[in-house]
Amino acid sequence: MISLAGRDILHAWGKFVFTGIGLGLLIGVTLTMAGVYRGMVDDGRALLDNSGADLWVVQKDTLGPYAESSSVNDDVYRSLLAMPGIAQAVNVTYLTMQVRRGDSDVRAMVVGIAPGELGTPGWPPYLVAGRQITRGHYEAVADIASGFRVGDRLTIRRNHYVVVGLTRRMVSSSGDPMVFIPLKDAQEAQFLKDNDAIWQSRRRTGANPAFNRPGVPDLLDAVIASQSTNAFVNAVLVTIKPGHAPDEVARSVGRWKRLTAYTRLQMEDILVGKLIATSARQIGMFLVILAVVSAAIVAFIIYTLTMDKIREIAVLKLIGTRNRTIAAMIMQQALALGLIGFVVGKITATFAAPLFPKYVLLVPFDSIAGFFAVLAICVLASVIAIRMALRVDPAEAIGG
Amino acid sequence: MKRLPLQGRTVALVAVIVPLLALFIYVALRSGPLAPVSVTVASVETRPITPALFGIGTVQTRYTYRIGPTFAGRVKRLDVHVGDRVKAGQVLGEMDPVDLDQRIRAQGAALKRAEATLREAAARQTFARSQARRYEQLFAVRSISEELATTKHQELQIADAALSGAQEELIRTRSDGEALIAQRNNLRLVAPVDGLVAVRDVDPGTTIVAGQPVVEVIAPESLWINARFDQISASGLAAGLPARIVLRSHNGQTLTGRVLRVEPMADAVTEETLAKVAFDSRPEPLPPIGELAEVTIALPTLPTAPVIPNAAVRREAGQVGVWKIVDGDARFTPVKLGAGDLDGQVQVLEGVRDGEQVVVYSEKALTARSRIDIVDDIPGASR
Numbered sequence: 001m002i003s004l005a006g007r008d009i010l011h012a013w014g015k016f017v018f019t020g021i022g023l024g025l026l027i028g029v030t031l032t033m034a035g036v037y038r039g040m041v042d043d044g045r046a047l048l049d050n051s052g053a054d055l056w057v058v059q060k061d062t063l064g065p066y067a068e069s070s071s072v073n074d075d076v077y078r079s080l081l082a083m084p085g086i087a088q089a090v091n092v093t094y095l096t097m098q099v100r101r102g103d104s105d106v107r108a109m110v111v112g113i114a115p116g117e118l119g120t121p122g123w124p125p126y127l128v129a130g131r132q133i134t135r136g137h138y139e140a141v142a143d144i145a146s147g148f149r150v151g152d153r154l155t156i157r158r159n160h161y162v163v164v165g166l167t168r169r170m171v172s173s174s175g176d177p178m179v180f181i182p183l184k185d186a187q188e189a190q191f192l193k194d195n196d197a198i199w200q201s202r203r204r205t206g207a208n209p210a211f212n213r214p215g216v217p218d219l220l221d222a223v224i225a226s227q228s229t230n231a232f233v234n235a236v237l238v239t240i241k242p243g244h245a246p247d248e249v250a251r252s253v254g255r256w257k258r259l260t261a262y263t264r265l266q267m268e269d270i271l272v273g274k275l276i277a278t279s280a281r282q283i284g285m286f287l288v289i290l291a292v293v294s295a296a297i298v299a300f301i302i303y304t305l306t307m308d309k310i311r312e313i314a315v316l317k318l319i320g321t322r323n324r325t326i327a328a329m330i331m332q333q334a335l336a337l338g339l340i341g342f343v344v345g346k347i348t349a350t351f352a353a354p355l356f357p358k359y360v361l362l363v364p365f366d367s368i369a370g371f372f373a374v375l376a377i378c379v380l381a382s383v384i385a386i387r388m389a390l391r392v393d394p395a396e397a398i399g400g
Numbered sequence: 401m402k403r404l405p406l407q408g409r410t411v412a413l414v415a416v417i418v419p420l421l422a423l424f425i426y427v428a429l430r431s432g433p434l435a436p437v438s439v440t441v442a443s444v445e446t447r448p449i450t451p452a453l454f455g456i457g458t459v460q461t462r463y464t465y466r467i468g469p470t471f472a473g474r475v476k477r478l479d480v481h482v483g484d485r486v487k488a489g490q491v492l493g494e495m496d497p498v499d500l501d502q503r504i505r506a507q508g509a510a511l512k513r514a515e516a517t518l519r520e521a522a523a524r525q526t527f528a529r530s531q532a533r534r535y536e537q538l539f540a541v542r543s544i545s546e547e548l549a550t551t552k553h554q555e556l557q558i559a560d561a562a563l564s565g566a567q568e569e570l571i572r573t574r575s576d577g578e579a580l581i582a583q584r585n586n587l588r589l590v591a592p593v594d595g596l597v598a599v600r601d602v603d604p605g606t607t608i609v610a611g612q613p614v615v616e617v618i619a620p621e622s623l624w625i626n627a628r629f630d631q632i633s634a635s636g637l638a639a640g641l642p643a644r645i646v647l648r649s650h651n652g653q654t655l656t657g658r659v660l661r662v663e664p665m666a667d668a669v670t671e672e673t674l675a676k677v678a679f680d681s682r683p684e685p686l687p688p689i690g691e692l693a694e695v696t697i698a699l700p701t702l703p704t705a706p707v708i709p710n711a712a713v714r715r716e717a718g719q720v721g722v723w724k725i726v727d728g729d730a731r732f733t734p735v736k737l738g739a740g741d742l743d744g745q746v747q748v749l750e751g752v753r754d755g756e757q758v759v760v761y762s763e764k765a766l767t768a769r770s771r772i773d774i775v776d777d778i779p780g781a782s783r
Contacts, residue, residue: 013413049765052715075669087718115632118737118746119715127711128761129781131744134710135454136630138694144780164744165711166781169764184630184670217612231669239718340417343424350427362431 004316004325005332008309019301020337024344026297027374030290031349032356034366037283039359044173044271048264051092052121053237054246056262057253064260065094065234066173066267067275072259074187074233083252085244090114091233092122093186096172099146099179100155106146108179109172110156112186112233121237124180130165136182141165143177157192159185173275175358183233191230201227291373298341298374299381302334306385313389314397327386334382338374345370436773438763441725444706446754449747451739453637453697457627457677459647459687461620464598466613467589469495474607475614478589482600486591492615493604495587500580507577514566514573521559521566528552528559595619598689620686623679624660627695628672636699637662643677648692656680659697702739705747710740712760722752723759723766730759730772 009016047066056065057072057080064070080089093112098105113122115136123132124141130150133139140161142148145168152163161181170178181189193201202224206212211223238253238261240246250261262270272280306313316326346367353360428434478493480486532552539549599616602608625645629637643657656679663674677695687693712722713735721734735751752758759766761778 010409010413013409017413017416115630117720118710118713118740119720126714126762126765128763128778130711132710132713134740134742134744136633137454137456168778168781215609217609242718340420343420347420347423347427350431353431364434 003332004329005336008312008329009333009336016333016337017340019305020340021344023298023301023337023341025348026294027341027345027370028348028352029345030287030294031345031362031366031370032352032360033283033287033290034370035349035353035360035362036356036358037280037287038361038363038366039356040175040276040280040283041272042361043171043175043359044276045268046169046171047173048267048271050125050170050178051237052119052123052125052239053090054240054264055238055250055253056267057089057236057238057257057259058234058262060254060258060260062260063270063274065092067270070234071232072234072236074231076257076259077236079257080236080238080253083249083256085241085249085252086238087241088121088237088239090116090121090237091183091235092237093183093190093234094172095186095190095234096174096176097156097189101148101152106148107176108142108146109176110186110189111178111180112183112190113180114183121239124165124167124170124178126167127165128168130163132165133180133182134164137185138162139164139182141167141180143170143179144168145171146177146179148179154179156181156185157189158195159189161185169359171359173271187230187233191232198228295373295377298338298377299384302330302337302378302381303385303388305333305337306330306382306389310389310392311397314392314394317392318394318397323390326389330386330389331379331382334378334385335375338378342371342374345374434771436771437766438775438778439723439730439759439766439772440761440776440778441757441774442709442712442760444708444748444752444754444756444758446704446706448701448704449707449739449741449745450701451636451699452742453629453634453699454742455627455629455634455672455675455695455697457625457693457695459689459691459693460624460626461598461618461689462622462624462676463593463595463619465592465595465617465619467492467591467615467617468608468611468613469589470586471610472608473498473587475602475604476587477604478600478602478614480597480600480615482597484597486595486597486617488591488593490591491588492591492597492617493589495589497584497587500584500587504577504580504584507573507580511570511573511577514570518563518566518570521563525556525559525563528556532556589614591617593617593619596686618689621682623682623686625657625677625679625693625695627675627677627693628667628670629675629697631666631671631673634673637673637675637697641697641699644696644698645677645679646694646696647683647687648694649687655683657695696742702747705738705749706752706754707745707747708752708758709760710744710746712758713737713746714766722748723762724752725757725759725772725774728772730766730770732766732768 057076058064059070059072062068062070074091077089077091080086091114095110097108097110099108099110111122113133114120118132127141128144130141133141138159138161140154140163142154142163144166148154148163148166150163150166154161154163172178205223205227206220212220238249240249246263250263253259253261313326349362353362474496476494476496480492486492532555535544535549535552538544539546595617597615598618600614601612602614608614637659639659639661641659643659645655645657646653647655657677658680660676660678663676666673708722713720714723716732719734720737721732723730724733733751736749738747738749740746759772761781763778766772
């Protein structure tokens with residue numbers, strides 16, 4: 001038995017393939033949009049993965065350090081280390097700012113990482129070039145998305161940093177590349193104002209009679225010195241000893257240390273559920289619309305393709321072809337169209353993804369779901385087309 | 401003849417479909433979770449490394465002389481300005497003596513009066529002694545009463561006492577005078593050593609409290625760097641180690657120095673160990689006091705051990721280790737790390753052997769199921 005569908009496709013293969021490719025581009029856009037959404041969520045997760053922590057200890061009753069500002073004293077980690085169940089407690093600071101290189105600047109999240117042995121939480125977990133920071137000051141590891149290269153000199157506030165290493169996929173929840181610098185520098189950078197502001201602040205303090213007392217000449221210096229230190233960090237990253245439940249440790253930190261501790265799940269909830277919720281929903285909404293539009297277009301294409309052949313179908317009916325054969329022809333064609341569309345879509349999405357400024361993550365599950373969705377839409381569309389085809393009057397073949 | 405166009409169409413269709421499928425399969429295998437992870441590898445080398453410590457500090461002087469009066473007063477004059485070189489003993493300025501000169505003059509007059517009183521007492525005593533001797537002789541021949549002789553003797557004793565009182569009064573008055581002169585001299589602000597005026601806090605006419613410095617003199621040859629090293633990476637810091645110093649104003653220019661001492665008191669708040677680093681030769685021109693300096697201390701070279709780049713060290717499930725290449729696959733091996741140097745090489749005490757290959761850079765985080773693709777450079781990472 002010959003394949004009616006195959007014959008028909010071969011008959012007008014150019015039209016068929018180009019329709020498939022056009023459909024594929026549409027599916028590609030939909031897949032890419034799904035990738036944009038996934039990428040957004042993944043940016044948030046990457047932030048958590050890269051910190052390598054089990055618990056985030058932040059200022060009491062804040063959603064820090066990513067979703068809200070939080071500051072804790074930088075010696076809190078010592079008392080945390082003394083708590084049962086805590087293996088490591090490491091200070092960390094996060095500050096989103098413009099990092100200058102030469103004349104240009106790049107928006108980056110500056111992460112202050114605590115000194116320690118290699119593999120300390122907060123450090124970049126892997127590199128693509130260079131080395132990890134070895135000096136306690138003025139070295140930086142930058143994400144490759146920032147455009148920096150090993151050996152570049154960056155300016156953060158008034159200090160210069162040499163890029164010694166590059167990493168990949170180290171981004172903040174809003175997709176800004178991270179620049180890792182030593183903690184002490186980061187604490188300073190977070191606090192340090194420009195020199196004019198410092199001078200003005202000194203003058204203001206000097207003008208305050210409470211601080212500038214003739215009888216106590218050293219008081220002013222002491223006050224200014226106390227104003228120009230920053231003994232705060234944004235969070236303490238904690239890893240848990242095996243055999244302890246993160247929830248339990250988080251509860252005991254909250255109870256005894258008067259701080260708030262978030263577990264990985266809670267943090268993901270904050271990041272994905274709160275920080276990027278609206279923009280993710282925005283993209284998600286757009287994705288839904290795009291999917292609906294794509295489905296409608298697929299249905300229309302298959303419907304019109306069938307309607308184009310209505311005369312031929314009438315002839316087939318006239319010569320006594322069984323309904324099943326006609327239905328199979330239409331459905332096979334629809335599925336073939338969907339298949340070509342999906343293949344083209346997947347290819348375009350994959351090649352287009354790296355061109356986007358922010359991360360686009362193509363999840364295999366999305367592709368598979370997309371595949372079945374395309375097939376389902378094709379089947380549904382062909383069902384309508386089949387109903388039309390079977391209702392056609394064979395007389396039309398010879399009639400008007 | 402009739403079948404040929406159909407075959408041509410089939411060929412054309414196949415020509416479109418097959419590359420499309422091939423591309424699709426390539427895409428499916430080369431992206432997403434099935435794609436191999438590009439990694440670069442390095443061989444473990446056994447060689448010695450020279451660890452070093454890196455710290456920052458500020459230029460300071462070992463000796464700073466804060467010169468000021470010992471009691472409250474007003475500055476009368478100040479002869480030196482910031483940047484002047486001064487000699488030991490040089491008078492830098494003077495406090496206002498207020499009434500001290502008048503008191504010295506009064507004390508001079510009082511001294512003269514005391515001397516006069518002394519002379520008077522001496523004259524009285526001489527007279528009293530001769531009288532006493534005469535009356536004693538007269539009493540010996542019984543020409544006067546015993547009472548009269550005793551009276552004269554007593555008068556001599558009184559004159560003696562008056563004389564010694566006048567002598568002591570003279571000493572007291574003279575000492576009082578000397579004390580005032582000493583106080584007067586103390587109002588002069590004198591440089592204790594040869595040095596450089598670094599700070600001039602007040603100007604003439606200012607009233608200052610006791611002990612408040614008026615000028616600060618530094619000894620330039622005692623310049624050193626108060627360096628701070630993070631305690632976590634300060635092991636091995638010891639006096640006598642050679643140091644390389646880069647001043648913030650002279651970037652790229654390295655000065656040499658030596659650790660003079662490691663402070664017994666560390667900074668508990670900033671968690672830093674403090675050390676003083678002296679310059680081998682005095683830098684010219686003199687760097688400003690308080691300038692930021694970067695100090696690199698070279699530690700003794702360690703014996704040979706397997707060495708890997710620090711970028712190879714990863715943390716998996718709470719364990720520090722490396723991804724070792726075994727039969728073309730990456731396998732995570734926990735390691736124990738030793739010392740590292742500032743160029744990013746780190747010693748491995750346990751876990752890898754010489755000649756083994758470890759993953760240095762990877763395109764993404766590796767997992768036990770990752771397929772790897774060994775490349776020379778991670779795409780996009782090199783210029």
